[in-house]
Amino acid sequence: MSSTPVALRAPVRKVELTVDGETVKVPEGSTILDACRREGHEIPTLCFGPTITPKNACRVCMVEVEGARVLVPSCSRTVEPGMVVHTASDRVKHSRRMVLELLGSSVDLSTTANVERWNHEYRADPGRFGRPSFSDAGVRDAAQAGHHHLPPAGDHAIAETVHQPATVDNDLYVRDYAKCILCYQCVDACGEQWQNTFAIGVAGRGFDARISTEFALGLPDSACVYCGNCIAVCPTGALMPSIEFDMRLAGTWDASRQTATDTICPYCGVGCNLTLHVQDNTIVKVTSPADHDITSGNLCIKGRFGFGHVQPRPAP
Amino acid sequence: MDLHFHDARATPVEQAAVDALLGPPVTGWAGGERNATDRHGSTGGADRARAQRPHLLPALHAVNDRVGWISPGALNYVCQRLSVPPAEAYGVMTFYALFSPTPRPPRVVHVCTDLACLAAGASAIERELTDTIGPAGAPTADGTATWHRSPCLGVCERAPAALVIEAGSAPRAATVCPASPETVAAAVRGEPPAPEVRSIAAIPQAVRGDRDSLVLLRRVGVVDPASLDDYRSHGGYEALRRAIALGATGVIREVTDSRLLGRGGAAFPAGRKWEAVARNPVRPHWLVCNADESEPGTFKDRVLLEGDPFAVIEAMTIAGYATGCHTGYIYLRGEYPRARQRLEGAVAEARQRGFLGDDVMGMGFRFDVELFRGAGAYICGEETAIFNSIEGLRGEPRNKPPFPVDEGLFGQPTLVNNVETLVNVLPIVLGGGPAYATIGTDGSTGTKLFCLSGRVASPGVYEVPFGITLRELLDMAGGVADGGVLRAVLLGGAAGGFVTPDGLDVPLTFEGARAAATTLGSGVVLVLDDTVDLVEFVLRIAEFFRDESCGQCVPCRVGTVRQEEALRRLANLGADAGRRGGDDIAILADVAQVMRDASICGLGHTAANAVESAIERLGVFS
Structure with missing residues (x-):
């Protein structure tokens, strides 16, 4: 046959x-x-x-x-x-150089992959527009559409930026909007492309546009379910688990000393793949592979943040 | 949708304002009292939520009109009623300049500081208000009013201008123009401004009795804009009758033969758009009349809408008939109170008399018009941002392709035309496309409305056949005001470019303007003489684009800021700019190019045009 x-x-x-x-x-x-x-x-x-x-x-x-x-x-x-x-x-x-300069001069790209190399390749000089400005917490959240504001104290050597203090309002992750390039990915991941929680949106207009909850409420008062799927898609490190944020601040974060181990989440029967990022025999971050056909990089609060119980206990 | 709401509750007044628009809530799921059946079922889910979303902007208007700002509780209630996530609704509300997320006095006076008003001395009004009340946004001593600077209010022929918007149980909005420090101060105190002059005053040709040359404006000032009968006795609805006799394909043939080009600024062939929508097998089709006239210095559509609102409705009905649309939206900018009142009246009367509705004029087709009010965003005049705004999303332009004729409003084939473009259809249908095409030039057929403002003797809307020169048009308007010396003409608005006194022989046609490396844009002809500070003028243009950029794409969001900063530095150098401003001139050129090449929409593409032409042609910093 x-x-x-x-x-x-x-x-x-x-x-x-x-x-x-x-x-x-x-x-x-x-x-x-x-x-x-x-x-x-x-x-x-x-x-x-x-x-x-x-x-x-x-x-x-x-x-x-x-x-x-x-x-x-x-x-x-x-x-x-x-x-x-x-x-x-x-x-x-020219267009690439200018986008790199415009973004680099207005956003902190220090934790964005490849930018340094591209700046070199396209001869971008983000410093040419002036000294970066810095806003106090909440100032950018209060900016109203269409209302023009002048440079602080008429200082014409200042280039306006989105630099502002990081927002720390919960134990699990930090929102450092000085690093936000407004790619909309976190909004789409939180909204109808993945999580359907709709805790965040883009607010304001023009250069004052920013990622925000309603009336800039803190995350604990918002609809956030702490799945962290916004962190998974953030390309610049503006959204970062608290552990990584604190370690970077303390200078102890060292990606070269980290291993990545794939495993399966033990919490429920879905069987999401987890990647455990381990430094000095301690889990410092949990992600899921973006190309995994079940998770597409997404997890829930337990999978992403619930790893404390397998960590070495502090000595009594 | 399973939405999360924080604790803030709407006041009874806010709730009543929303209920007056949407009707009382029927279930506990939508903001009402919980009842016994609520626990056993839902009332629709995603489909219902999607269908309700276009009510978002009207609901925000309802609260803002009643209370003057939108509180967290009011936003929660609106969101519960419409199944919209509060974070998204907050994003929508903070996109528009006329809404406030923080408490403010009920009376807000918007003082136009834009180009035409700047040339007419708006700075004196600003200074006066700052001295007597305080900086923009500060409340008056009695807490009943505040003031803000505003982009162009579209009454440039009577510049300078202000707009009073007062929230309350009987909200009101009125234009103060021409404004003076005294009349604006009176408006701040709550005294009603003097009634506006009649629409005809905006048309110098009509005032002089030279009506024969008017086609689009022929009824403005003659016809009673509140009377359908008067409209009909002046030839109204003859075009629709003729259109139905021609049939849908016949109408499109006439529009194509007329070689009508869009009047909103992009000059796209109208016939091609109409045909593409008509042929698209996907249903339903939507029609959008773009009345979000916000280009600084533009007020032609306002004159049409105020003076001859039935003509706009008739033209929309013809467009709907020809392209298979049953609903047409008029997207009217929020700063046009008189146009809004006239349109509301006209739509209601046309509906009541059977000129809109299920059986238009007994001719067996269905067409109705919805008036949709903008809330202070220039970008919503972009042809795809207008869709997002109507859909209850942030007014951000979409990427093209897909184009509106394939995927427009609600993702369906959509015909979007400017007011002036649509009104041109009436003479085209009545006289035939080929006859229309004999007016004007080969490349630009018909007549064009030009908005003359600034330092010109007789400002107003002028209707002339394409092809006359800028010099001839200026002569019609009596030349420079008070015998001043012409410095430059801003042609095409903030997105256009400057013409110098030695370039006045440019023929006013799309092709002529292109050859002279400028654009007709929306028909702005803003005249500047030696009393106008050009550097201040150019800075105002840069401020405008920075304030009005939607913020979606990097070239425009950051580029408009860097452009303004560089201009400010150059202005600061004063006479030294030519010698020491090289770096900033280079920044301006670099930013201009990336905005032109890589922005998503026309705002970014054109945001550097006027600045570049001021530097290159007027030599403002040399």
Whole structure:
């Protein structure tokens, strides 16, 4: 008896396009970013995360597509047959340099991956706009849309920033909005893309736009369920578990001395994968792999924060 | 939805204001009293929540109109009624300049400090208020009023202007113009401002008796804007009859043949939009009339809406008929009290008389109009931000593609046109597209409304065929006011560019403006003479964009701030700017390019236009 192979799903059509002069074939529905990464072109991304629908807000991944009047965000534009894409034209490089400078001059990017390397590569100089400003706690939360404010004391050497004290209002995680690039990923993860809790949203307008609960309430008064799925998607370290935040502050956080061990969460029957980050024989952080088909990087409060019971007890 | 609410409760007054809009709550799930059946079922879930969401902005207006600000308790109640997460609703409410999340006096006087008012001496009013009341936002001694600086209020022909909004059981809003330190101080005290002049006063051509040249404005000032009968006796609803005789495809053919280009600023061929929506098999289709006229120096749509509101409704009905829409939204900016009152009256009368509703004019098709009030956000005039605003989301522009004709309002095919564009459809349908196309030039057909303001002898809306030169238009308006010396003309608004006195022969057409590296934009012609401080003027433009950026994308959110900072440093250098301002000039050029190349929407793309042209053409810092 001869057997015929059975096609399990309709074959995906391939689309042919040109990236930096080379012909590329990628499956229909891919984004330009997918196509570029397949071909080994590095495209910087900041607000793009693998588990959230791209908001394309940061505009660092822009590429030039022939025939388009403006640059296009590679993370969300799907490929079309015959598209001619340039990933390193002068316009593209200028745009990347400026996005890095504008963000770097207004946000603390010290815990954002790759930024230092990209600044060097694109010759970005975030310091050229002036001395960074610093706001007291709550000042940015009170800014009202459309009301213009002048630089503090008419000091024209100051470049306005989002720098402000970190918000510590619970034991589990810290919101350090001086590091927030407003990528919207935490809002989408908290909202209808993952958790459906809707504890946070984007409030305010323009440069005063910020992530906030209603009336900037503290997290314990908000709808937050402390799943920490916002932390999982935060690309800049603006959202950070308290343990990591405190260790970084104390200078004891050392990623090079940490191991990552995958295991399965013991709490319920779902079987979420956990990755235990261990430093000096102590669990310092728990995450879940973003590509895991059950969690997609998400956990609940128990999986993410409930590991105290397996830690070595302090000596009596 | 299983939502979490903190403890704040709405006052009975706030609750009543929301209930007056939404009706009384029916279950404990939606903010009412718990009843026996509540425990055994829900009242809808996600579908109900989605369907209710467009009530969010009207509900916030209801509270703000009644109390003057939106308290945590009131927001909670609105959210319970509409199943909206409070954090999201807070994000929506803090997006709009007319809402306040903190207590404030019921009477707020918004003093326009924007371009036309700046040229007309608004600074004197600001100084007076600061001296007598205190800085913007400070309450008066009796606590009944406060004042704020405002972006353009769209009454530039009577600049300077102010807008009084008073919350209460009978909320009121009125424009004070032309404003003086005395009249604004009286408005702050609560004295009702003098009644506004009639709409015709905004049309110098009509005042002079030169009505023959008017097409779009021909009824303004002649017809009673409150009377459908008067509208009909002046040729109203003849176009709709003709449209129905032509059939939907016939109407679209006429619009296409007319080569009408959109008048909102982007100059997109209207016929192509109409055809794309009409052909789209996905249903339902939506129509949006963009009346969020907020470009500084623009007031043409206001004159149409106030003076001939039935024409806008008739034109929308034709558009709905031709493209298969049963509902058309008029998105009216929140700062137009008289236009709102006139439109509300006109929509109600048209509905009552069968010109809107299930069987329009007995012709067998259904079309109705919803008036939707904005709340102080220039960005909501962007064609996709307007959808988000109506849907009860933050008024942030969407990425394109997909375009509105495919996925617009509520994700459905949507026709969105500016007021002036729509009103052009009436003469097109009546006289035929090819006849319309003989007016103007090959590339720009028809007539155009230009908003002349600033230091010009007779400010107002002028209707002229495309193709006359800027010089001819200025001559029509009597040239520079008080015999002053022309310094520059801002063409196209804050998103446009400056024309110098030696460039006045530019033909006023889309192609002519493009060739002169400027834009007609929304038809702003703001005249500046040597009494205007150009540096201050350019700074005000930069402030405007910084205040009005939605904050979504980095180039515009941060770029508009860096642009303003650099301009302030240059202004600070004074006469030294040319010699020592090189770094800041370079910053301006770099920021301009990234905003133009990499912003999401037109606001960012154009936020540096006027600044760049002031530096390059007017040499403000050289």
